[in-house]
Amino acid sequence: MIVEKAIKTQPMVIQLGPSHPAMHGTIKIVVELDGEVVTRADVEIGYLHRAFEKHCEEGTYFQAIPYTDRLNYVSPMICNFGYGMGVEKLLGIQVTERCEFIRLIMSEISRVSDHLTSVGASAMELGAMTAFLYMIKAREFFWELIEAACGARVTVAFVRIGGVKADLPEGFGEKARRAISEVRQTLKEVDGLLTKNPIFTDRMQGVGAITTADAVSYGFTGPLLRACGVNYDVRKYQPYHVYDRLNFDVPTGSNGDNYDRYLVRMQEIEQSLRLIEQALAKIPPGPINVDLEGRVMAASEMTDRGKLGDTQGLTDYRAFLSPNLQGMEKSRYQLNNTTDKNVALPPKESVYTSIEGLMNHFKLVMLGHGIRPPQGEVYSAVEGANGEFGFYMVSDGSDRPYRVHVRAPCFPLMAALHRMIEGGMVADIVPTFGSINMIGGELDR
Amino acid sequence: MTEIVITMGKIAFVLFCVFNLLYVLLWLERKQSAVMQDRIGANRADIFGLRAWGLFHPIADAIKMICKEDFMPAAADKFVYTAAPFLAVFFSLVGFAVIPFGDTLTLGGHTIHLQIADLNVGLLYVFAMLSLGVYGFILAGWASNNNFAFLGGMRAGSQMISYEITMGATVMGLVILFQTLSLNQMVQAQGEYFFGFIPKWGVLLQPLGFLLFLIAGIAETKRIPFDLPEGESEIIGYFVEYSGMKFGMFMMTDFIETILLSAMLTTLFFGGWQIPYLHADGFHLGGLRLAINPVLVSFLQVAAFGLKVFCFCWLLLLIRWTLPRFRYDQLMALGWKFMLPLSLLNLAITGLVVLL
Numbered sequence: 001m002i003v004e005k006a007i008k009t010q011p012m013v014i015q016l017g018p019s020h021p022a023m024h025g026t027i028k029i030v031v032e033l034d035g036e037v038v039t040r041a042d043v044e045i046g047y048l049h050r051a052f053e054k055h056c057e058e059g060t061y062f063q064a065i066p067y068t069d070r071l072n073y074v075s076p077m078i079c080n081f082g083y084g085m086g087v088e089k090l091l092g093i094q095v096t097e098r099c100e101f102i103r104l105i106m107s108e109i110s111r112v113s114d115h116l117t118s119v120g121a122s123a124m125e126l127g128a129m130t131a132f133l134y135m136i137k138a139r140e141f142f143w144e145l146i147e148a149a150c151g152a153r154v155t156v157a158f159v160r161i162g163g164v165k166a167d168l169p170e171g172f173g174e175k176a177r178r179a180i181s182e183v184r185q186t187l188k189e190v191d192g193l194l195t196k197n198p199i200f201t202d203r204m205q206g207v208g209a210i211t212t213a214d215a216v217s218y219g220f221t222g223p224l225l226r227a228c229g230v231n232y233d234v235r236k237y238q239p240y241h242v243y244d245r246l247n248f249d250v251p252t253g254s255n256g257d258n259y260d261r262y263l264v265r266m267q268e269i270e271q272s273l274r275l276i277e278q279a280l281a282k283i284p285p286g287p288i289n290v291d292l293e294g295r296v297m298a299a300s301e302m303t304d305r306g307k308l309g310d311t312q313g314l315t316d317y318r319a320f321l322s323p324n325l326q327g328m329e330k331s332r333y334q335l336n337n338t339t340d341k342n343v344a345l346p347p348k349e350s351v352y353t354s355i356e357g358l359m360n361h362f363k364l365v366m367l368g369h370g371i372r373p374p375q376g377e378v379y380s381a382v383e384g385a386n387g388e389f390g391f392y393m394v395s396d397g398s399d400r401p402y403r404v405h406v407r408a409p410c411f412p413l414m415a416a417l418h419r420m421i422e423g424g425m426v427a428d429i430v431p432t433f434g435s436i437n438m439i440g441g442e443l444d445r
Numbered sequence: 446m447t448e449i450v451i452t453m454g455k456i457a458f459v460l461f462c463v464f465n466l467l468y469v470l471l472w473l474e475r476k477q478s479a480v481m482q483d484r485i486g487a488n489r490a491d492i493f494g495l496r497a498w499g500l501f502h503p504i505a506d507a508i509k510m511i512c513k514e515d516f517m518p519a520a521a522d523k524f525v526y527t528a529a530p531f532l533a534v535f536f537s538l539v540g541f542a543v544i545p546f547g548d549t550l551t552l553g554g555h556t557i558h559l560q561i562a563d564l565n566v567g568l569l570y571v572f573a574m575l576s577l578g579v580y581g582f583i584l585a586g587w588a589s590n591n592n593f594a595f596l597g598g599m600r601a602g603s604q605m606i607s608y609e610i611t612m613g614a615t616v617m618g619l620v621i622l623f624q625t626l627s628l629n630q631m632v633q634a635q636g637e638y639f640f641g642f643i644p645k646w647g648v649l650l651q652p653l654g655f656l657l658f659l660i661a662g663i664a665e666t667k668r669i670p671f672d673l674p675e676g677e678s679e680i681i682g683y684f685v686e687y688s689g690m691k692f693g694m695f696m697m698t699d700f701i702e703t704i705l706l707s708a709m710l711t712t713l714f715f716g717g718w719q720i721p722y723l724h725a726d727g728f729h730l731g732g733l734r735l736a737i738n739p740v741l742v743s744f745l746q747v748a749a750f751g752l753k754v755f756c757f758c759w760l761l762l763l764i765r766w767t768l769p770r771f772r773y774d775q776l777m778a779l780g781w782k783f784m785l786p787l788s789l790l791n792l793a794i795t796g797l798v799v800l801l
Contacts, residue, residue, distance in 0.1 A: 014592045022678045036596075036773045125678040127669045127770030133482035193767070199670055200769050426596070427679050427772045 011039060014426075018047050022125055022430040026440035027414075029421075029429065036425050041418040048440035056404035060370040061087050064404065066157045071406060071442040074117050075110035075385045076156050077146070079442070084159035085240060086380040086391035090373035091161070091343065093290055097242070099163050101283040104241040105176070106149060106158060107382070108272040108279070112183065113142045114385030114437070115223075115265045115272075122262065122434035123194060126203050131193050138186035141179035148172060161371065162343040163289030173280045180273050187269060195266075204259035208420040208432030215256060219412035222387025223264045224436065228256035234383035246278045258435045289344040343371045370399035384409050386437055408442040447555065455561050459541050462751065467700050470758055471503040477759070478766045510693035518590055518686050525588035530687065530694035533581025537701040540574040543567035544708045545629040546750045547718045548725065550743040559718070559747065560629055567628035568620065571709060572613060575665060579605040581698070582667075582674060582683050589686035597683030600773060601667065601674035607780035608664040608671075614788040615657045618795040619713055622650055632717030642730070644721045647714035653791045655714045657784055662706040663761060664780070666699060670768040673776060707757030715753050718746040 012033045017023030026047040032040040052071065056064040068083040069076040081103045088095060095103075120135025143153045148169050150158040158165050194200045210220075212228040225232055233250045235243040251267035253260025295317045305314060345364055350357030363369045373395040381390040387409030396402040413436045421429045472487075476499060479486025487499035495501075517526060547559030564570050579601055586598015620626060623634045637645040648655045664671040675682035684695045711717055722730045723745065727737040737745075771779065 012592055012596075014596075021681065033596075123769065127672065127676075127678070128768065129478070130482050130766050131769075133484065137483055194769075197769070199771060199775075202775050203769060203772055425772055425774060427673070427676065427770075430679050 016429065022433060024438065024440055026444065027433075027438065029417075029433075031421075031426065031429065033426055036427070038421055038424055038426055038429065041421050041429070043414060043417045045414055046444050048444040050445070052445040053404050053406065056401050058400070060365065060367060060399050061161060061373070061401060062365050062370065064401070065159055066155065068159075069155045069157055071408070071445065072114070072384055072386070072389070072439045073154055073441045074437075074439060075114035076154060077106045077110040077158055078382055078384050078389060080156060080159035081107055081241075082380065082382040082384070082389050082391050084161055085382065086378055086393045087161045087371075087373065089378040089380050090376060090393060090395050091371070092374075093162050093343065095162055095290055096287050097284050098167075098286040099288045099290075100241045101279050102149075102164050102168060102288060103159075104243065104246075105168075105276055105279045105283070106146070106164075107241065108275045109142050109145055109176075111383075111385050112269050112272045112276075113139045113146075115269045116142075116183075118385070118434070118437040119190070119262060119265050119269075121437075122258070122431055123190075123200075125430045125434045126200065128194065128200070131190050134186050134190050134193075138183045141182050145172070145176055145179055148175065160289060160345060163287075167288050168283075173283075176276060176280060180276060183269070183273065187266065191266065194262075201259060203428075203431060204262060205257060206255070207258045207424060207428045208261075208435055209255060209257035210416060210420055212256065214416065214419065218416040220387065220416070221412075222384065222409050223261055223268065224256075224413055225387065226250065227253035227260035227264045229254050234381050234388050238381065240380075240382060242279070243275075246275055246282070248272075248275050258431055261435045291344055368399065372397060372399050381407070384442075386410055386413070386439065386442070389442070406442065406445055408445065410436065410438050410443040414438060414443055451555065451557055452561065455557070455559070459544075459546070459561060460538070462546075463538070463541060463701065463704055466704050466751075466755065466758070467697060468503045469755075470700050470703065470762070471506065472500055473759070474762055474765075475499065475502060477762055481763075481766050507693070510690045513689035515691065516686070516688040520590040521686065522588040522590070525584050526686075527691075529581050529585035529588060530691045530698075531581075532584065533578060533698040534694045534701065536574050536578035536581065537698050537705060540571050540578075540705045541708065543570050543628050544705075544712055545632050545717055546708075547743050547747040548633075551739060558629070559743065563627060563629045566626045568616060568626045568631075571628075571705075572609065575702075575705075576605065576609055578698070578702070581695075585687065585695070586674075586683035589683075591686050593680045594683050594685045596680050597674045597676070597685070600676070600680075601683055604664060604667070604671065604673060604776060604780075607777060608661040608784075611657060611780060611784040611788045612661040612665065614785065614792055615651075615654045615661065616713060617792050618651050618654045619647055621792075621795050621799050628712050628717075632712055632719060635716040636719045636724075644716060644719065646716045646719075651714070651791065651795070653787065654795075655710075657788050657791065658713070659710065661780075661784060662710065663764065664776075666702040666706055666761070668699060668703065668761065669765045670770050671776065672770055673773060676770065703758055703761050704754065707754045707761065710757050711750060711753040718750040720745060720749045 013030065014033060015028060015030050017028040018025050023029070026045075028044040028047070030042040030044070031038055050070075052067055055067055064083065065080065068079045071079040116135045116139045120132040120139075123135070124132035146156060147153050149172065150156045150165055210218075210224075210228065212230060215225050215228045216230065220228070221232060221234075229252050231250045231252045234240070235248075236250055248271045251264050251271065253264050297317050302314065302317060343364070345351075346357045346360045351361045352358075364371060375395055375397045377392070377394040379390055379392045381388050383389070388407065389409055390407030392403075392405040392407065393401055394403040417433065417436060420432050424432070475487040478484075487502045488496055490496070490499065490501040490505040492501055517523065542561045543564050545558075545560035545563070550557045550559055582601035582605075583598045586594045586596070586601065589595070619631065623631045625631060625634070631647075635644070635646050639645055639649070643649070667674050675684075684692055687695060722728050723737075723742060725739060725742060727742070728735040
């Protein structure tokens with residue numbers, strides 16, 4: 001006490017970021033330090049805000065697809081599929097089974113590469129550069145798979161409303177199995193380097209912890225919530241794609257600290273590899289885009305079947321309207337017309353060589369034409385690498401979305417970041433921040 | 446007059462070796478980490494199309510650093526800011542003055558001790574220089590007038606103090622055993638044998654002391670896992686405001702201290718320039734004798750010393766690329782609650798054994 005009177009001290013304020021090596025250039029944390037202890041932290045976000053949601057309102061439904069790549073740029077496929085599923089839900093389309101499998105495989109490949117990056121980066125932020133590069137090497141195998149499937153590594157734009165851009169290339173299954181065994185090998189190496197390393201466990205255990213109650217009330221999802229012991233996973237609780245037909249476990253932790261997050265992510269990688277293997281074994285042949293050309297019924301018949309409650313598979317049909325407009329004055333037929341489900345883009349061969357194909361393409365993608373989902377709103381969620389990745393969409397019946405909102409899994413995590421770092425050491429800010437796996441693209445949108 | 450020439454020659458030789466080893470280490474750090482991480486590593490710098498496995502990269506580094514803008518923050522303390530890197534390099538280099546790199550060499554009637562200065566308190570001198578070296582880092586952190594640099598400088602200061610105590614307490618065991626503070630006499634004492642054939646090296650006399658000294662030594666060199674003053678992903682370090690060759694000098698200091706630590710480990714624990722069974726007139730083992738020219742013996746001894754130092758440098762690089770970094774409080778806990786008691790225990794046991 002005497003010392004406190006004799007020496008006048010004052011807290012030191014340092015600004016971590018935005019140009020700080022660990023802050024990705026997109027975050028600023030104003031930290032008040034008492035020696036090395038963080039007494040107060042103020043997390044500032046928004047450096048990567050680029051009005052994704054507003055952009056979506058300005059273009060057609062198709063035009064938003066490339067933007068969704070930039071949401072979570074470490075696992076862009078998952079965001080792609082989340083958006084595609086939302087529009088399909090608005091339209092009431094059921095995509096083909098093969099397409100569901102392809103989407104599942106690509107989602108899981110993206111999830112693995114995201115987790116590899118995240119775990120590797122948190123190791124690097126503790127100074128373990130070698131573990132990071134091992135992870136990046138493993139990720140490279142999976143990015144090659146993504147490249148093989150869609151031609152790009154990051155800006156994939158793989159989804160099409162009602163399908164995917166392309167079928168899996170030849171020999172994809174073989175290549176994927178090889179990549180999986182390589183990744184398993186790398187995981188074993190990194191596991192040996194980190195999991196039982198006393199320096200690593202000392203740095204991770206009990207650091208950045210948050211209670212289960214706090215995590216739930218902040219709205220955590222994904223690995224951080226599961227590290228707290230809650231086994232919520234969109235893939236289990238609201239199965240989409242074909243997750244309900246494959247076996248996988250939802251790993252959970254108990255302490256909600258950085259170490260449990262690391263363990264959960266490592267186990268999730270293994271579960272995702274399992275899913276990919278099962279899906280590759282079970283993937284059926286067939287079309288990858290919905291093709292409603294061959295499934296047309298008269299509007300009156302569709303209405304009649306609907307009235308009888310015989311709706312089985314009805315959404316897979318397109319209403320055929322009489323060209324002489326007979327009976328078109330009936331409002332329910334017009335309703336059928338607005339639910340035109342012909343969304344699949346014609347193949348490029350046809351677009352470039354025939355006038356019909358070209359017109360078909362233009363009618364689908366041109367501003368003012370395009371696809372017009374019926375009025376309504378939907379929320380569709382996928383399990384992103386960081387948690388529940390939701391798209392809330394409102395359609396006013398025009399060819400552009402009235403409103404698109406993204407529920408980014410990072411957002412609640414970043415809201416709680418100051419709770420995790422206050423009271424800790426300044427050196428713990430970086431690994432805790434790394435364990436959140438903040439992705440500027442989805443956070444700031 | 447001849448004495449001065451000989452001493453100058455020895456200084457030039459040691460500096461030549463240290464700087465060349467520094468050059469190799471800069472290259473090795475890149476190449477070895479690349480091998481460990483399944484990368485190819487630096488191989489782009491070339492001279493007239495000759496790439497030589499990236500051996501020219503340190504030259505490219507030096508050119509880059511010398512040509513870069515020498516930036517100084519407006520609010521920095523100009524004199525201290527400039528002096529800090531010089532202090533750091535100077536004190537790490539002068540430590541080599543008492544390291545014996547060979548026995549005596551008789552050349553043209555002159556007997557040359559292969560050691561720049563055989564101080565009778567050589568060990569204390571090295572520790573003193575290492576302690577003074579930390580001023581470079583603290584002053585750099587303070588003079589930059591940057592909170593990150595300041596934190597780095599403070600960390601450097603507290604880390605040096607904590608680990609120097611362990612280091613000092615550890616080598617006291619050796620001092621008790623060898624009854625001397627002179628590094629040369631310590632090396633000569635390590636030329637003896639247990640049972641006539643096991644070399645009496647420090648590492649066999651003080652295995653625990655060796656481990657403690659190694660760990661404390663890595664902490665002294667401020668490399669991963671003890672690179673808290675730098676902590677590049679957290680606080681960037683005491684040199685955050687330095688650019689160009691001033692930054693380069695801090696980087697050099699790290700490597701020179703690595704070499705100095707390796708030299709100390711070799712001298713104290715691995716027999717210095719001693720090659721087992723090699724004496725001034727050749728190899729002796731039991732009844733076997735192999736006569737060797739004394740000049741060649743000196744050469745072999747110097748080469749053996751260099752090889753040992755290089756092996757330790759390599760080991761230190763290996764550790765640096767494998768482990769993550771400690772946290773400040775964990776570092777202090779390790780230093781004060783684990784290493785210091787162990788080194789005192791080591792000292793107590795050594796004392797008891799010697800007394801009995």
